[in-house]
Amino acid sequence: MFKPRAIEAYRRDEKLGHQMLTPEERIRLLKPYLPSPPLHPSEQANKRAMENEQRLGVRRFLKRQWHLFVFIVIHFFFSLYIRIRQAYHQVVNKISSVYHHHHRAPDLIYNDVKDLRRLPKHLSVVLTLDEDARGGTGLAKLIEEASDIAAWCASARIPQLSIYEKTGTLKGYLPRVHRSMTQKLAAYFGPNTPGVGIRAPHCPSIETAPTLAASRIENDGLKHLSVMILSAEDGRDSIVDLTKTLADMSQRGKISTSDITIELVDAELSESVMGEPDLLLLFGPRVELVGYPPWQVRLTEISHVQDNEGVNYQVFYRGLLKYAGAQMRWGR
Known part of the structure; x- marks a missing residue:
C-alpha cells in the first residue's frame, strides 16, 4: 500500500509538470511498490534444486514414515475395535433371539410386553427396498x-403402524401388501384374526373387518390394526406444498397471516399425511432417516440396535423396552 508521504510527493511533482523530482527520484519513489523482477533461468534452476533437496531430504522422509506408521496403528486398533464390537453384538443378538422368540404366537409376544410401563399407540418403522435383488x-x-411387523404390532396390541419406504414402491402394491398382511395375521391369530386397514396419502384405503370370533372377544385384545404407508414424497414435499398453499391463500385474502400458526400446520399435515408417531424403529446399523417426514418426527422416540442388519423381532422388542424406560420431557 502506498504511503501518504509518497503519494503527496508524486502528486505535487505531477502538478508542477514533473519538474520537482528527477527521473531517478521518481524511480526510487515507485520501486518499493513494483513487483519483483523475474528470476534468471539459472536462478530458477537453483531454486528448484533446493526445493527437490528439501522434498527428498532425510528429515522429510522420516517424517512421512512416522505419519504412515501412526496412521497404520490407528487404523489397526480401530478396525480391531469394530470387529470385536460387531462380534459381541452378533453373539448378544443371537442369544436374545433364542431367549425371546415369538414362535408366531401372539400370546408369547404379548407376554414379553405386558409388564412394560407403557406401550406406543403409534409405532413407525423405516424399511429399505433391496434394489440389487433380482426377479422381484x-x-x-x-x-x-412389513407383514411381520404388522403381526408383531397386532400381537403387542399396538393399534397403529406406519411404514416408511423411501422409493414409494409399497404404495404401488397396496392390494398385495394388504393381502400379505391379512394372511400373516391369520397365520398368527387363527380364527381370532383382527381387522386390518391399510392406506397411503392420496390413495384409497383398503379395509378388512375382524373375524367373527375376534369381534366377540370380550378382553382388551386388538380388534383392528391401522397401517399407513409413506414415502419420501410425503416428507419435505408435503411441507413445501402446504407452504405454497397457505401463501397463495394469504395473498388472495382467504386467510390472515395471524391465522397461520404451528397448530394449523400441524393439523393440516396430520390430516394430509399422518400424526406424530410415539416410537420410530430403525432396522439398520446406524441412525439414518433417509428422508422420513421431518414434521412428524419432532418429538418421536427413535430406537435402533447398533450393528444390526435386517428386520427381526429383537429390534422390535428392544425398541419397546427403550420406549417404556424413556423419559418424556417434551423438549423441556
Missing part, C-alpha cells in the same frame, strides 16, 4: 417384512 425378490422381501 426385493419387493417380496419388503412386503414380507
Whole structure:
C-alpha cells in the first residue's frame, strides 16, 4: 500500500509538470511498490534444486514414515475395535433371539410386553427396498417384512403402524401388501384374526373387518390394526406444498397471516399425511432417516440396535423396552 508521504510527493511533482523530482527520484519513489523482477533461468534452476533437496531430504522422509506408521496403528486398533464390537453384538443378538422368540404366537409376544410401563399407540418403522435383488425378490422381501411387523404390532396390541419406504414402491402394491398382511395375521391369530386397514396419502384405503370370533372377544385384545404407508414424497414435499398453499391463500385474502400458526400446520399435515408417531424403529446399523417426514418426527422416540442388519423381532422388542424406560420431557 502506498504511503501518504509518497503519494503527496508524486502528486505535487505531477502538478508542477514533473519538474520537482528527477527521473531517478521518481524511480526510487515507485520501486518499493513494483513487483519483483523475474528470476534468471539459472536462478530458477537453483531454486528448484533446493526445493527437490528439501522434498527428498532425510528429515522429510522420516517424517512421512512416522505419519504412515501412526496412521497404520490407528487404523489397526480401530478396525480391531469394530470387529470385536460387531462380534459381541452378533453373539448378544443371537442369544436374545433364542431367549425371546415369538414362535408366531401372539400370546408369547404379548407376554414379553405386558409388564412394560407403557406401550406406543403409534409405532413407525423405516424399511429399505433391496434394489440389487433380482426377479422381484426385493419387493417380496419388503412386503414380507412389513407383514411381520404388522403381526408383531397386532400381537403387542399396538393399534397403529406406519411404514416408511423411501422409493414409494409399497404404495404401488397396496392390494398385495394388504393381502400379505391379512394372511400373516391369520397365520398368527387363527380364527381370532383382527381387522386390518391399510392406506397411503392420496390413495384409497383398503379395509378388512375382524373375524367373527375376534369381534366377540370380550378382553382388551386388538380388534383392528391401522397401517399407513409413506414415502419420501410425503416428507419435505408435503411441507413445501402446504407452504405454497397457505401463501397463495394469504395473498388472495382467504386467510390472515395471524391465522397461520404451528397448530394449523400441524393439523393440516396430520390430516394430509399422518400424526406424530410415539416410537420410530430403525432396522439398520446406524441412525439414518433417509428422508422420513421431518414434521412428524419432532418429538418421536427413535430406537435402533447398533450393528444390526435386517428386520427381526429383537429390534422390535428392544425398541419397546427403550420406549417404556424413556423419559418424556417434551423438549423441556
